[in-house]
Amino acid sequence: MQSVNDNSAIEASHVAAHDRVAELRAIYDSRDASAAWLLCDQWGESAVAYRVISPDLSAEDITYGELRRESERFAAALFELGLRPGDRIATLMGKSREYLVTLLGIWRLGAVHVPLFTAFAPSAIAMRLNGSRARAIVCDEGQRGKLSAEGDVAMPSSLLVISTGQPGQEGYSFAGITEQHEPGFPAATLGPDAPLIQIYTSGTTGDPKGVVVPLRALAAFRTYAEFGLGLRSDDVFWCAADPGWAYGLYFGILATFSTGTPSVLLQGGFVPETTMEILFREQVTNFAAAPTVYRALRSADLVVSGPLRLRCASSAGEPLTPEVNLWARSVLGVTVHDHYGQTEAGMLINNHHHPMLHHDVRPGSMGHAMPGWKAVILDPEKDVELAPGQAGRVAMKVSESPLMWFTGYDGDSAKTAGKFTANGEYYLTGDNGLVDEDGYFRFSAREDDVIIMAGYRIGPFEVEASMSTHPAVAEAAVIAVPDEVRGEVIEAYVVVKDGTVSSPELAKEIQRWVKTHYAAHAYPRAIHFIGALPRTPSGKIQRFMLKQRRLEELGVRA
Template sequence: MSPASPRNMSDYEAVRRSFQWERPEHFNFTTDVIDRYAAERPESLALLWSDEAGRERRFTFAELKQRSLHAAQFLSSLGIRRGDRVFILMPRVPEWWFVVLGCIRAGIVFMPGTPMLTPKDIRYRLSASDAQAVISEASCLDRFEGLVGNGRVENWVAVGEAPAPWVRYEPGSGTGAHGSSFGPTRAEDPMLIYFTSGTTGMPKMVLHTQASYGLGHQITGRYWLDLTPEDRHLTLSDTGWAKCAWGKLFGPWSQGACNVVYDFRGRFDAAKVLKMLERQKVTTFCAPPTAWRALVLQDLSQFDLSSIRHAVSAGEPLNPEVIDSWKKATGLHIREGYGQTETVMVVGMFPSLEPRVGSMGKPSPGFTVAVIDEHGQEVPTGQEGDIAVRVAPERPVGLFQGYLGDEAANQACRRGDWYVTGDRAVQDADGYLWFVGRADDVIKTSGYRVGPFEVESALLEHAAVAESAVIGVADERIGQRIKAFVVLAPGHTPSPELAMELQEHVKRITAPYKYPREIEFVTELPKTVSGKIRRAELRGALKPA
């Protein structure tokens, strides 16, 4: 297999020079993009869904339009109005996409959550966001135990059978529906809220407008994923993560590509994924490093991957050995990229660039990205600093509106004319950026962001724990593993059995991916004079002398 030439960016520098953001007064991804493809290419395949059992469902752009119209009308019939906030928690079922497109069409602000969340996680999100409605699926209703009817949520909607007060969502075709009942949305109207973990406190609310992701992800879809209407694209992500918006919603559909969805509920099975890539003739493929590491351990010669022309990775740096193994088997270089929940793709190893193993690439068209110091000045080539995006005098479209209700966080991420991402990097003489690590204590594990405060809070709910501190430890397989340092309460003694009990405790009361894989019992924790935990000192103690 030989790599195909790039289709959308044959000259990186030329595209960078000529690129200009669209800045319309009004924009709506469903009406301006999905409905346009429904008119131009109504029978083209838009969504190709399959699951581990081999079941398959297919939907054209015309059907997407119809079903999103139905969803918008259904939600409106319940009294959910433009600007209302709806928390959505579903597995990878087609109805997730119909409901999300319906929300966008009607100007309803949707807030995705992963099915791995626990009732405690969900309670916080519903309260912090002042959600007016919840939409879920029958298999996820246990996540709402103790929450239904006990808060300010007015509407509980379920796909599939559900007891009262849940209202069953009937996924009708929407035939005969008209979009004229939903007026145009302004480009700066709120569209989407994600919850993202930070170093202190509970997850922050990241607000995106109709334009920031709906228009902004043309960068992701066109230039990094290199998509065209002839492509079948698969991104491995569940519906609760921003990566889903990147590669399973705005990225592929902004380019009219077919969105391939693989619905698996259990552990990641690399062999099944490879068979699915072969069966569905996927042409472009994005996976996190944890998945890539598992995929290349398979005998790739046993699978027909000849349909794949482009492969990418994001979330954390990818091991050179993995890139080399995939290239030997397929002839394709896994191209890395960098962005955040707060942004679209801001740095990428675009197909027209000479790949450099270990680098995340060069700045995206439409973005000025630099490595800066604590004073907001660009550092010399080869010197480590903070990754920053210029937001003045002109703010890029593909950037979030801000952190809702958290002015301190909004101030903290601004440094002069720059938005500071919180990540550190080095830029070489040729303009390639090389990731160094987080500037703060957020842990990146198996592609998920975990704030230490969340895990520490969960541990403190156990009677045996007096204090706790959590850090990330480098791990070749999952990027970072979560390690907890625990000071026990009087009357409790360290033991392997207690460590396992604490791990199971965290799994029960918060999302399972947040549990500490390693627990070390200590008599005290290093702290500043003001009483703050010095996590940097804990990390430093783990480094070899």
């Protein structure tokens, strides 16, 4: 039982956290707010922003002074090409020095960043470029080939392409146009409502939806950096998530830039041995990654080269399973804290690292609502708040959530309406869960069928749409099944066209088709051929029936 002194200390912490949220809102809600100043220029000339580590583990530091000068030159080049504040500029780039300069150059100009995941196939890229009305794209030279309009893929006709290839090649060269300009391009000052990012999320009932992130959302992102991640000025931070997705961009990039915390940026894909070596060699103190990273490290059963300095480890993107922390406490020396959020909001509910908001981590819980957000559980039928212990819809009360920045999907009023209750009082996360008497929230299920694999949110509709373009496929439905390492993996049920014979060879061909026509990470790991898909009377596919059948086959309880 808590004492009066304990309760007083908790109340004082809540007041202090509330005051800090108000301070951050004042900074990012200022009418003269400048993204370049807030994310780069305010930090010391010689302060290290990132240590960029190559696949061969060679490293290069980049300071805020270098980022300022190089992004000023790149912004000047963009301006000369005719790009202006508000224009959408996409990136199709891996993690690199050029990527960091590109982001700051876009924001210095006052333009809007459209992130693209490098595993996307041309059709997925074209949809996002056309949907955002992008005027330009900056890409790695190895990604340039995806931008050719072929077949049914229609790229924007007037798209400016800037690649990291050598000057003199087709299109514009990043180095070539940057070197033609001197530093000194003035930073745009556009205020809190100016769009900063246009990022796409997916669901089950249509195309991916565009989320426009305004500058003032940085207040929410920094609040999470300070309270959720517990970032300190003396940290060495490493967020292993890919910045082509929301968590990696919001908190692998913007959390660093907004706090000035020195960070690690690793080029190339995830390798367990490399990850453990960097945690040791760089003496990382604060680490964030998807649960699949921790599970893969656990499965690899690696011997650490020497003592680690980790004081904080965080997980986001999917629920964290208990066995991870049984391993983490003995090998990493810390407990991994589970965090919960969305593309449309940033992080909402966390097992916070900041000592001001410390609570014991309870297995299976995603923690407490973050300062600046009022999280509740709603009755799914009446949209009224439920008492602790009752399962319902996880929602945020808008009037008591000063960090709320999402106002709707770009050009999609119908989908926007579905994210709020009819009276606009609550923001609906689309997830189900419950909260206990101590304020701990637990995730139970997603309302839609979005699949979370290795931290990536994958909409079945996009995968199914890609599969349906295969000449042999009449219909397809995608489900998620449990996976020890990735959390979930995609499996598909396929109805073949008349006259087509199903076979293992055809299954492999369909898998390759999804890899090349949608995204390399989102192909179905297994394909089951079926005579007909289960449907509702209105014709909607009943994916839950397919999933229930598959789980029974696997001997897994639903």
